[in-house]
Amino acid sequence: xxxxxxxxxxxxxxxxxxxxxxxxxxxxxxxxxxxxxxxxxxxxxxxxxxxxxxxxxxxxxxxxxxxxxxxxxxxxxxxxxxxxxxxxxxxxxxxxxxxxxxxxxxxxxxxxxxxxxxxxxxxxxxxxxxxxxxxxxxxxxxxxxxxxxxxxxxxxxxxxxxxxxxxxxxxxxxxxxxxxxxxxxxxxxxxxxxxxxxxxxxxxxxxxxxxxxxxxxxxxxxxxxxxxxxxxxxxxxxxx
Amino acid sequence: xxxxxxxxxxxxxxxxxxxxxxxxxxxxxxxxxxxxxxxxxxxxxxxxxxxxxxxxxxxxxxxxxxxxxxxxxxxxxxxxxxxxxxxxxxxxxxxxxxxxxxxxxxxxxxxxxxxxxxxxxxxxxxxxxxxxxxxxxxxxxxxxxxxxxxxxxxxxxxxxxxxxxxxxxxxxxxxxxxxxxxxxxxxxxxxxxxxxxxxxxxxxxxxxxxxxxxxxxxxxxxxxxxxxxxxxxxxxxxxxxxxxxxxxxxxxxxxxxxxxxxx
Numbered sequence: 314x315x316x317x318x319x320x321x322x323x324x325x326x327x328x329x330x331x332x333x334x335x336x337x338x339x340x341x342x343x344x345x346x347x348x349x350x351x352x353x354x355x356x357x358x359x360x361x362x363x364x365x366x367x368x369x370x371x372x373x374x375x376x377x378x379x380x381x382x383x384x385x386x387x388x389x390x391x392x393x394x395x396x397x398x399x400x401x402x403x404x405x406x407x408x409x410x411x412x413x414x415x416x417x418x419x420x421x422x423x424x425x426x427x428x429x430x431x432x433x434x435x436x437x438x439x440x441x442x443x444x445x446x447x448x449x450x451x452x453x454x455x456x457x458x459x460x461x462x463x464x465x466x467x468x469x470x471x472x473x474x475x476x477x478x479x480x481x482x483x484x485x486x487x488x489x490x491x492x493x494x495x496x497x498x499x500x501x502x503x504x505x506x507x508x509x510x511x512x513x514x515x516x517x518x519x520x521x522x523x524x525x526x527x528x529x530x531x532x533x534x535x536x537x538x539x540x541x542x543x544x545x546x547x548x549x550x551x552x553x
Numbered sequence: 554x555x556x557x558x559x560x561x562x563x564x565x566x567x568x569x570x571x572x573x574x575x576x577x578x579x580x581x582x583x584x585x586x587x588x589x590x591x592x593x594x595x596x597x598x599x600x601x602x603x604x605x606x607x608x609x610x611x612x613x614x615x616x617x618x619x620x621x622x623x624x625x626x627x628x629x630x631x632x633x634x635x636x637x638x639x640x641x642x643x644x645x646x647x648x649x650x651x652x653x654x655x656x657x658x659x660x661x662x663x664x665x666x667x668x669x670x671x672x673x674x675x676x677x678x679x680x681x682x683x684x685x686x687x688x689x690x691x692x693x694x695x696x697x698x699x700x701x702x703x704x705x706x707x708x709x710x711x712x713x714x715x716x717x718x719x720x721x722x723x724x725x726x727x728x729x730x731x732x733x734x735x736x737x738x739x740x741x742x743x744x745x746x747x748x749x750x751x752x753x754x755x756x757x758x759x760x761x762x763x764x765x766x767x768x769x770x771x772x773x774x775x776x777x778x779x780x781x782x783x784x785x786x787x788x789x790x791x792x793x794x795x796x797x798x799x800x801x802x803x804x805x806x807x808x809x810x811x812x813x814x815x816x
Contacts, residue, residue: 363716363720364720365716384719384724385716385719385720386719386720386721386722386723386724388720389722390720391720392717392720392721394713394717396712398712398713398714398716398717400714400718400732400736401736402735402736402738411718411721411723411731412721412722412723414731415718415721415722415723415724415727415731416722459721460720460721463721463722
């Protein structure tokens with residue numbers, strides 16, 4: 314299957330399993346939002362897919378290739394951490410082109426890709442800006458552009474809206490959703506916020522205690538939440 | 554206690570004690586300038602004394618060389634301490650970084666004399682050489698680079714930005730050169746200044762291992778140590794040169810550190 318397939322994955326920290334025997338699939342062009350409360354294992358799963366944590370059991374297949382034991386730098390996964398992980402010593406252009414630069418891409422190709430990415434995230438004219446001069450939303454877009462510049466096989470986003478202030482959140486989230494619609498890669502997005510999850514997801518997976526408790530479209534899950542806990546998670550103010 | 558003293562008098566006591574400490578510390582440093590002003594002609598003449606100038610030159614050059622070596626060898630060690638987890642890391646780091654900074658100076662000289670002296674088990678006699686000066690200074694001052702840079706590397710590692718760089722395709726060495734080093738430049742500079750300043754003042758190892766050979770291995774601290782007994786203006790001039798250089802370096806270090814904290 315084209316996309317990401319996780320088979321019977323067991324993973325955690327320092328030998329302690331947080332996720333046990335998890336199976337999950339995300340097709341090409343699909344956006345899956347992983348939602349759960351703190352400690353549910355969603356970030357652990359993200360870090361295992363990325364290659365920061367090594368699973369004790371199971372397989373991770375990306376476009377049918379087994380990447381379970383591949384070093385992080387060889388997985389070709391675009392990753393946007395919660396704080397965007399931008400390099401403070403580099404400007405906007407240098408941040409976006411970083412992945413291309415370390416991969417030895419030619420200057421010409423870097424330049425072309427950089428222009429393409431700046432247009433894609435609507436940051437033309439910001440090439441030479443310092444990261445410290447950008448707003449939260451602009452930083453997030455630089456992080457996204459940087460993750461996408463490497464033509465990733467998968468995009469992972471960890472709480473991408475948690476550092477955006479409430480006033481601009483809707484605008485940033487709408488922009489992000491529009492960008493996702495234009496992408497061909499499978500996307501996994503992690504959040505603990507029910508509003509973000511409902512707004513951004515196409516497909517939703519609810520994680521509880523290291524297991525995917527329910528998976529489906531937002532409509533399906535909202536219509537028939539499997540447990541009262543899931544109902545409370547998605548509709549905290551209307552759960553009676 | 555507050556029954557007998559009002560809070561105003563207690564806070565006054567606090568300020569008074571702070572003032573006493575400050576007066577003692579700063580006053581001691583400034584006292585040399587006060588004495589020098591009393592016999593300015595003689596002190597100024599001593600500044601042009603060939604032996605003192607040679608000791609100053611040897612102090613500066615050996616300390617610069619020490620700092621260069623501390624950067625070359627210390628930064629990789631800082632990377633290992635910050636990035637690698639292994640059994641016995643804490644005691645090893647304490648012995649390698651903290652102990653040399655507080656090592657009894659004469660003991661350091663003794664060890665080097667046994668290790669790299671006339672009876673060296675490695676058949677390498679470096680006593681009374683410029684190399685001995687640099688080695689003795691490196692042992693005491695090099696760890697300042699290691700500790701300052703390790704602290705910064707740990708911050709970077711904790712932020713996870715190194716892993717983001719790897720996800721973009723950078724191998725661990727590329728992450729070291731494109732993330733760790735450029736993000737630590739202020740700290741490397743601060744650690745280097747601290748190292749240089751400490752190397753300028755190193756005495757024990759220089760005295761015992763490198764010896765006090767004028768125009769060859771005599772540095773400002775050893776010149777002062779031998780000349781101080783007779784309280785000459787030469788010793789005073791050398792003291793002023795050494796402490797002023799150190800003060801300037803440390804003020805620069807503080808400025809860099811504050812700049813680093815605002816990053």
